Amino acid sequence: MFDVTRYAEAAQSLIEAGRFLYANGWSPATSSNYSARIDEQHVAITVSGRHKGQLGAGDIMVVDLTGKPVQSNTRSSAETLLHTVLYEQFPDIGVVLHTHSVNATVLSRALAGEGRLELRDYELQKAFPGVGTHESTLSIPIFENTQDIEALSRETRQWFAEHPDQPGYLIRGHGLYTWGKTMADCLRHVEAFEFLFACELEMMKVIR
Amino acid sequence: MFDVTRYAEAAQSLIEAGRFLYANGWSPATSSNYSARIDEQHVAITVSGRHKGQLGAGDIMVVDLTGKPVQSNTRSSAETLLHTVLYEQFPDIGVVLHTHSVNATVLSRALAGEGRLELRDYELQKAFPGVGTHESTLSIPIFENTQDIEALSRETRQWFAEHPDQPGYLIRGHGLYTWGKTMADCLRHVEAFEFLFACELEMMKVIR
Amino acid sequence: MFDVTRYAEAAQSLIEAGRFLYANGWSPATSSNYSARIDEQHVAITVSGRHKGQLGAGDIMVVDLTGKPVQSNTRSSAETLLHTVLYEQFPDIGVVLHTHSVNATVLSRALAGEGRLELRDYELQKAFPGVGTHESTLSIPIFENTQDIEALSRETRQWFAEHPDQPGYLIRGHGLYTWGKTMADCLRHVEAFEFLFACELEMMKVIR
Amino acid sequence: MFDVTRYAEAAQSLIEAGRFLYANGWSPATSSNYSARIDEQHVAITVSGRHKGQLGAGDIMVVDLTGKPVQSNTRSSAETLLHTVLYEQFPDIGVVLHTHSVNATVLSRALAGEGRLELRDYELQKAFPGVGTHESTLSIPIFENTQDIEALSRETRQWFAEHPDQPGYLIRGHGLYTWGKTMADCLRHVEAFEFLFACELEMMKVIR
Numbered sequence: 001m002f003d004v005t006r007y008a009e010a011a012q013s014l015i016e017a018g019r020f021l022y023a024n025g026w027s028p029a030t031s032s033n034y035s036a037r038i039d040e041q042h043v044a045i046t047v048s049g050r051h052k053g054q055l056g057a058g059d060i061m062v063v064d065l066t067g068k069p070v071q072s073n074t075r076s077s078a079e080t081l082l083h084t085v086l087y088e089q090f091p092d093i094g095v096v097l098h099t100h101s102v103n104a105t106v107l108s109r110a111l112a113g114e115g116r117l118e119l120r121d122y123e124l125q126k127a128f129p130g131v132g133t134h135e136s137t138l139s140i141p142i143f144e145n146t147q148d149i150e151a152l153s154r155e156t157r158q159w160f161a162e163h164p165d166q167p168g169y170l171i172r173g174h175g176l177y178t179w180g181k182t183m184a185d186c187l188r189h190v191e192a193f194e195f196l197f198a199c200e201l202e203m204m205k206v207i208r
Numbered sequence: 209m210f211d212v213t214r215y216a217e218a219a220q221s222l223i224e225a226g227r228f229l230y231a232n233g234w235s236p237a238t239s240s241n242y243s244a245r246i247d248e249q250h251v252a253i254t255v256s257g258r259h260k261g262q263l264g265a266g267d268i269m270v271v272d273l274t275g276k277p278v279q280s281n282t283r284s285s286a287e288t289l290l291h292t293v294l295y296e297q298f299p300d301i302g303v304v305l306h307t308h309s310v311n312a313t314v315l316s317r318a319l320a321g322e323g324r325l326e327l328r329d330y331e332l333q334k335a336f337p338g339v340g341t342h343e344s345t346l347s348i349p350i351f352e353n354t355q356d357i358e359a360l361s362r363e364t365r366q367w368f369a370e371h372p373d374q375p376g377y378l379i380r381g382h383g384l385y386t387w388g389k390t391m392a393d394c395l396r397h398v399e400a401f402e403f404l405f406a407c408e409l410e411m412m413k414v415i416r
Numbered sequence: 417m418f419d420v421t422r423y424a425e426a427a428q429s430l431i432e433a434g435r436f437l438y439a440n441g442w443s444p445a446t447s448s449n450y451s452a453r454i455d456e457q458h459v460a461i462t463v464s465g466r467h468k469g470q471l472g473a474g475d476i477m478v479v480d481l482t483g484k485p486v487q488s489n490t491r492s493s494a495e496t497l498l499h500t501v502l503y504e505q506f507p508d509i510g511v512v513l514h515t516h517s518v519n520a521t522v523l524s525r526a527l528a529g530e531g532r533l534e535l536r537d538y539e540l541q542k543a544f545p546g547v548g549t550h551e552s553t554l555s556i557p558i559f560e561n562t563q564d565i566e567a568l569s570r571e572t573r574q575w576f577a578e579h580p581d582q583p584g585y586l587i588r589g590h591g592l593y594t595w596g597k598t599m600a601d602c603l604r605h606v607e608a609f610e611f612l613f614a615c616e617l618e619m620m621k622v623i624r
Numbered sequence: 625m626f627d628v629t630r631y632a633e634a635a636q637s638l639i640e641a642g643r644f645l646y647a648n649g650w651s652p653a654t655s656s657n658y659s660a661r662i663d664e665q666h667v668a669i670t671v672s673g674r675h676k677g678q679l680g681a682g683d684i685m686v687v688d689l690t691g692k693p694v695q696s697n698t699r700s701s702a703e704t705l706l707h708t709v710l711y712e713q714f715p716d717i718g719v720v721l722h723t724h725s726v727n728a729t730v731l732s733r734a735l736a737g738e739g740r741l742e743l744r745d746y747e748l749q750k751a752f753p754g755v756g757t758h759e760s761t762l763s764i765p766i767f768e769n770t771q772d773i774e775a776l777s778r779e780t781r782q783w784f785a786e787h788p789d790q791p792g793y794l795i796r797g798h799g800l801y802t803w804g805k806t807m808a809d810c811l812r813h814v815e816a817f818e819f820l821f822a823c824e825l826e827m828m829k830v831i832r
Contacts (some may be wrong), residue, residue: 029335029399051392101334102403104409109329121733123769123798124724127653133771134797145331173342174331184675191653194341195726202730204414205621206828237543237607259600310611313538314618353539355549381550382539413829414621444814445751467808518819521746522826561747565774589758590747620830 002042002062010036011060013183018046020098020156020187026194029141031100032175033077036183039089041065044082047074066168080163081153086179089160093179095186100175103197108142108172110204116141117170125194128167128183138196139163142170148206166195210250210270210278218244218252221303221391226254229307230261236404239308240383241285244391245295246317249273253291255282280400292386297368301387303394308383311405314352316380318412324349325378326405336375337393346404347371350378355376359402376401418458418478419488419533426452426460427476429511429599434462436603437515438469442610447516448591449493452599453503463490465583497569502595509595511602516591519526519613524588526620532557533586535567535612543608544583545601554612558586584609615616625688626666626694632735634660634668635684637807638721642670645723646677650818656799657701660807662710665689669707671698699702705777710803713784717803724799727821732766734797734828740765741794743820746825751816752791753809762820763787766794792817 014034021027021034032052035045043063046052050059061072065088067080078085111117119138125131128138141159146152156169156177168178168191176193179188188206222242229235229242240260243253251271254260260265269280273296275288285291291304319325327346333339335347349367354360363384364377375397376386384401388394430450437443437450448468451461451527459479462468462568466475477488481504493499497510527533535554541547544554557575562568572585572593583605584594596602638658645651645658656676659669667687670676674683685696689712690791701707707720735741743762749755752762765783770776780793780801791813792802800817804810 028403029332029396031332031335051396102406102410105330105332105403106407106414109411110414111763121769121797123655123795124655124729127655134769135771145329145342147343149699159299171331173329188653188675195652195729199730200735201410201414202726202825203733206734206825208732231469236611237540237604239543240539259604291507308540310614310618313540313611313613314622317537317619353537353550355551378541381537409618409622444819445748445812447748447751467812516748518822518826521748521819522823522830525745525823525827526830561745561758563759587747589745617826619831 002038006038007042007062008036008043011057014044014046014060015055015057017097017183017187018052018055021097021190022051024194026099026101026190027052028100033079035080035085035087035096035099036063037094040091042070043087045076045080048077048161056197077097078112079149081149082156082177085153085157086160086177088151089157090164090179092181094178095183097186098175098177099189099190099194101197103194103201104170104176105173106171107197107201108174110201112172114142116199122196122199124192124195127188129180131163137172139166140168140170140193141166142172145172145174148168167180210246213329214246215250215252215270219265222254222262222268223265225305225391226260226263226294227400230259232402234307234309234398235260236308241287241291241306242284242286243291243295243304245302246270248299248413250278251292251295252301253284253288258286289357289359290364290385293361293365294368294385297365298372298387300389302389303391304385304387305398306383306385307396307398307402309402309405311402311409312378312384313381315409316378316382317403319350319407320380322350325408327408330404330407330410332400335396337388338373347374348376348378348401349374350380353380353382418454421584422454423460423478425456426454426624427473430460430462430476431471431473433513433599433603434465434468434471437513437606438467440610442517443468443517449495449499449511449514451496451499451503453510454478456507458486459500459503461492461496464493494563494566497565498572498593501569501573502576502593504574506580506595510597511599512593512595513602513606514591514593515606515610517610517613519610519617520586521589523613524586524590526559526617528588530558533616535616538612538615540608540611543604545596546581555582556584556586556609557582558588561588563592575579589623626662630662631666631668631686634662635681638668638670638684639679639681641721641807641811642676642679645814646675646720648818650723650725650814652674652724655815656709657703657722659704659707659711659720661718662686663725664715666694667708667711669700669704672701689758702771703773705773706801708792709777709781710784710801713781714788714803716805718805719802719807720803721810721814722799723814723818725818725821727818727825728794728800730799731821731825732794732798733764734825736796738766741824743824746820746823748816751812753790753804763790764792764817765790766796769796769798 002127033046035043047059062070065084067084117140123134241254243251255267270278273292275292325348331342386397442498449462463475478486481500483500533556539550541554594605657670659667671683686694689708691708741764747758747764802813
């Protein structure tokens with residue numbers, strides 16, 4: 001049993017995040033899914049297929065860390081396991097956001113055949129925890145898109161067991177997953193990633 | 209005779225859609241036209257030449273399925289037949305939106321000589337009804353632009369008789385037509401198409 | 417002597433146009449200038465160097481058709497003559513808007529050495545008066561930029577004596593001039609031009 | 625000791641500037657820092673790491689011209705010395721804004737190996753003080769990014785001792801510094817620089 005006040009606060013933070021992310025064009029056409037931890041065993045997560053700029057209380061449900069609905073009669077996002085595997089792996093994170101921007105989609109496809117995006121020499125890398133200089137390298141894995149979410153969740157678990165400090169990943173032609181201790185941290189990560197994706201795409205256009 | 213409450217609701221949904229579509233830059237300079245079904249014989253549709261971000265009650269009229277005004281003393285969009293032919297062909301659709309974005313215009317011209325735009329490997333294809341995987345192919349016909357709307361309406365009717373599951377089409381240098389059961393469905397289709405058009409154009413810039 | 421109510425209405429329309437044009441990014445950093453006709457001899461015009469998104473009553477003054485201030489103790493835009501020459505030449509126009517967008521600036525420079533921008537096969541050309549089909553050609557002259565506004569005003573006067581039906585012109589590296597009978601007409605022209613400029617620039621990027 | 629009313633007014637101007645700059649996408653993910661002069665010895669400046677679109681009274685502190693906190697128990701931006709060196713060097717400036725846009729980042733990196741960005745033939749150059757014609761040249765130095773802010777502050781001091789009339793500089797992969805007598809002047813400079821950076825990047829894409 002989870003604390004209902006903590007559930008309500010988590011749900012409210014997801015509703016407000018949705019308005020922000022949709023307004024930025026990062027969650028169009030009912031794409032994306034968001035979650036926030038309630039306690040060690042429970043996560044508030046968006047119901048499948050809802051308009052992310054118009055989320056209401058009825059669009060947030062509760063799952064346990066195996067992805068099963070708890071006191072909820074609706075269907076959570078098809079990608080629920082990609083969220084819960086992160087909460088299991090990283091006990092100190094409180095929020096996971098999956099967004100779906102044009103830039104993340106195009107950049108991950110433009111890097112076809114490459115398994116990661118490497119970012120360096122950007123001052124904005126310092127927006128991520130533990131990064132103190134633009135001279136470090138941020139290494140973002142790009143997983144192939146699949147409708148087999150269970151397989152992908154195992155793949156991400158294995159990668160992040162080996163690279164626990166990297167703050168996010170891309171799914172090719174699909175979007176970004178990133179996480180943080182608080183909603184403010186996680187939204188900062190989304191903003192920083194979107195900034196860096198935009199820079200990388202622009203660089204491809206002007207550098208030949 | 210149509211039910212006035214259903215007319216008023218259809219008109220209201222078009223007025224609100226106009227504000228949204230104009231704010232996104234998809235209906236500039238009095239371009240575009242929108243319609244919503246009232247009943248089996250009647251359709252609410254925008255009056256010709258009105259500002260789509262400032263639609264009021266007087267900017268919506270009623271036509272029958274042959275495109276003739278009903279209890280309306282104004283001139284409907286020159287493209288009215290492109291709407292009514294869809295309502296005839298697909299009895300379960302309730303809304304048709306024609307938008308006019310930079311990306312739809314440029315993409316349809318950049319594909320000069322090609323009769324269709326083929327989209328695959330985008331997760332967002334799942335925003336369209338009946339699409340369960342990014343591995344399917346979305347095939348969007350591109351019709352040549354013409355001021356002979358009656359001829360174009362016959363052309364679209366024939367194409368969609370053969371491809372009833374495709375959710376929209378482009379007119380070259382002109383814009384997008386898409387439809388749905390409800391306004392929410394149809395707006396989701398516009399958003400998804402605009403996202404995919406943006407991705408395709410960006411891909412053209414970075415892939416050589 | 418001019419009618420003060422017509423002055424006040426003209427000023428109000430310029431103030432509101434400024435908010436719209438600035439919000440669209442078409443009048444940044446105190447660039448641009450706008451005018452509206454009061455009567456056959458008088459024009460309301462923006463005072464030099466004001467923030468176009470924050471215009472107030474004190475930022476609009478009156479000039480006669482030779483560009484001299486009337487009952488106004490401030491300095492009108494350095495480009496006042498480019499406005500007044502149009503009111504002299506076209507007795508039926510009521511508004512002149514000069515905007516200053518990235519796309520107009522870049523497109524006019526990218527066409528270095530060319531004296532005009534020719535637009536065809538765009539459905540949106542129909543946003544201009546007298547254009548009934550995308551098959552017509554819109555021919556937009558591009559004048560070289562200069563700080564000698566009197567010389568430029570003569571140059572524009574001569575060009576439009578020969579091409580009275582074209583709805584606007586570009587100054588290279590500088591921006592757009594367009595006009596219309598009413599403010600709504602003129603704003604539609606700005607929107608249509610900006611749409612077409614964006615399309616042309618995007619076409620340059622994807623067509624090789 | 626500084627006058628508290630002047631402190632409060634400076635802080636308020638920074639809070640409002642932050643909302644504007646963040647909304648334009650020029651200060652994402654807690655990047656950027658802003659300052660405003662209180663008097664000859666004191667400067668109000670943003671506290672390190674705060675959300676620039678959500679600044680409140682507690683996010684602004686006071687430093688002296690050596691960068692030391694005054695009556696403030698928080699840590700000012702790591703780049704505080706880049707601000708104070710400008711106030712020392714230019715007694716008539718009242719505001720320094722450091723922003724962090726995609727365009728400034730990409731342009732400064734695309735010009736790898738070049739020590740400056742030269743701008744000419746843009747009418748908008750006239751947005752800067754003392755510039756009366758598009759025929760002048762605006763020369764913007766690009767400093768290499770570093771985490772050694774003290775060294776960079778000396779480097780900027782030396783450059784601007786030799787070029788006192790240039791209104792800003794870039795740090796590669798990092799962003800823009802610009803200043804002005806008033807907040808309105810400085811915001812105009814940011815807008816003008818961002819416009820010019822956008823133009824330069826677009827030119828790189830369409831000119832080959």
